[in-house]
Amino acid sequence: MTTQTKTTWRKVKLGEIGEIITGKTPLTREPKNFGGYFPFITIPDLKDQRFILKTERTISDIGAQKMKNLKLPANAVVMSCLATVGETGITTKESFTNQQINSIICDPQSVDYRFVYYVFRRLKRRLQKYDGSVYTNISKSKFADTEIEIPSIGDQKRIADILCVFDDKIELNNKISRTLEQIAQAIFKEWFVNFKFPGHEKVKMVDSELGKIPEGWEAKSWGELESESLAGDWGDNTESTEAPRKAYILRGTDIPALQAGSKGECPIRYLSDDSLERRKLKPGDIVIEISGGSKGQPTGRSIFITQEILNRFELPLVCTSFCRSVRGNGILAPILMYLHLFRLYQTKKIWNYQLQSTGISNFQYGQFNKYERLVIPDKIIQEKIADTLYSYIEYGHLNENQKLAALRDLLLPRLMRGELRV
Structure with a gap:
């Protein structure tokens, strides 16, 4: 990696690089909506999970049919935008979220979903400033209009590859523990x-x-x-x-x-x-x-x-x-x-x-x-x-997660600001 001038990056709105979906909770008084194949992602499920492998609740086929227009594919990037802002993760299979979460189904021709995940990691503080509070509400329209800067798709993949090395090792250490x-x-x-x-x-x-x-x-x-x-x-x-x-x-x-x-x-x-x-x-x-x-x-x-x-x-x-x-x-x-x-x-x-x-x-x-x-x-x-x-x-x-996370977090802003060439 070398330092570089940020000349090849461009500003885009989130709504321009993928489809934005805001989740919904099916009627809880109808138990048949729950308990099935589809993960139902809520904010607690985003704690310490980069790839969302486990959720407290699931949606049944009946519930999924009622919310078919809100279904997320694998590799959608989700972010909590109501109550607690900024928790983020990546879906691993067809999933649904509740209304506290906005998601983006990335256009693979424009963005690498892993790069978007790391962009979301840095968006937390910015989004909170909409009303100056940690507890806020980022509507679907505000979310879609949020501007980010992205490099070429090739550079996105290379940046994501570097950051994923750290998170892959952290997750392996967690598995060993x-x-x-x-x-x-x-x-x-x-x-x-x-x-x-x-x-x-x-x-x-x-x-x-x-x-x-x-x-x-x-x-x-x-x-x-x-x-x-x-x-x-x-x-x-x-x-x-x-x-x-x-x-x-x-x-x-x-x-x-x-x-x-x-x-x-x-x-x-x-x-x-x-x-x-x-x-x-x-x-x-x-x-x-x-x-x-x-x-x-x-x-x-x-x-x-x-x-x-x-x-x-x-x-x-x-x-x-x-x-x-x-x-x-x-x-x-x-x-x-x-x-x-x-x-x-x-x-x-x-x-x-x-x-x-x-x-x-x-x-x-x-x-x-x-x-x-x-x-x-x-x-x-x-x-x-x-x-x-x-x-x-x-x-x-006794593992190296603290040092790995510190090094990743040191590189993350510099990579996302285009200060390092990869």
């Missing part, structure tokens, strides 16, 4: 749920309140395994004598990004000296989301804090008031506590501790603390496996 977590979960299940640990054939099974468990093991409540459990602190937006200390604040929405190897979008806030010293996270801590779930997604997401996570931040990391940090007392290895909690979430047993109110789901931590029972292996078994499981989780956190 998920695989390592799945391996840790599989080992945990085999040893501590199915009791098929090495040498189990020689261990007698005895009765307990949880059913048959290996002799020498015992059952305890979650609360009996804690040395400390603290609600988080959202802190203040500005520095003051009462809140002079800066820290990154970990929210439930940041958990997937941290597990995938980045810093997420954790904001910097100001805390009191006492709050920061009490709440700053350390390796081995577990953070649990206790508020903010929805009808379809329970609270209870969790993350195991490793040194690799903390190394990404130049300031202390504290969880928000909608989360809770837990520190074990040594009876059960913290990694085993985390994997038990993670398994509850994956198997949806976490729903047993949800309290739904005004559309928001809250995690009943007090009930969980008292009634959730865990099997406690003897120390020899714990020592045999805890370090191995910890290494799987830590290695999953």
Whole structure:
């Protein structure tokens, strides 16, 4: 790549390089409209998905027929334009979106759809300025009239190829991280749920309140395994004598990004000296989301804090008031506590501790603390496996996504301004 003068680029409106479609939600009182082959894309589905492979809801053949004029083909580029502006993604098969999303079916003679995706990544701030707010409404006509600059189709493809290299590697790293977590979960299940640990054939099974468990093991409540459990602190937006200390604040929405190897979008806030010293996270801590779930997604997401996570931040990391940090007392290895909690979430047993109110789901931590029972292996078994499981989780956190994303985001504006020749 070399620097260049931007002489071969031209201004076009989005409506000139493809067909603009605004989505729609079929009647929800007619269940036959939902549950089928076609992805139904909403704003939450655009989080951390460049290519949209999975959506919370789908549209049936009946629903698709009613909205046939709004059907998107594969490789359409979508952007949220109502409520939250700027989330974007690329369809991978015939799909539909709700009314919060505008999409463009790109004319392949004019533009490369991957190039348009990266243009959309840069459009977010511009579109928000229509009324100066993050929460706004970009109508179909405003969206179609939005001007962008594009080079030749050949240069578009070359720019997209460069940027895709970074995102392809980030997505591969994410896949490796998920695989390592799945391996840790599989080992945990085999040893501590199915009791098929090495040498189990020689261990007698005895009765307990949880059913048959290996002799020498015992059952305890979650609360009996804690040395400390603290609600988080959202802190203040500005520095003051009462809140002079800066820290990154970990929210439930940041958990997937941290597990995938980045810093997420954790904001910097100001805390009191006492709050920061009490709440700053350390390796081995577990953070649990206790508020903010929805009808379809329970609270209870969790993350195991490793040194690799903390190394990404130049300031202390504290969880928000909608989360809770837990520190074990040594009876059960913290990694085993985390994997038990993670398994509850994956198997949806976490729903047993949800309290739904005004559309928001809250995690009943007090009930969980008292009634959730865990099997406690003897120390020899714990020592045999805890370090191995910890290494799987830590290695999953140890990837280069943060550096890759930073380099991609450094190149993106220069490539899109035509400052680099490709």
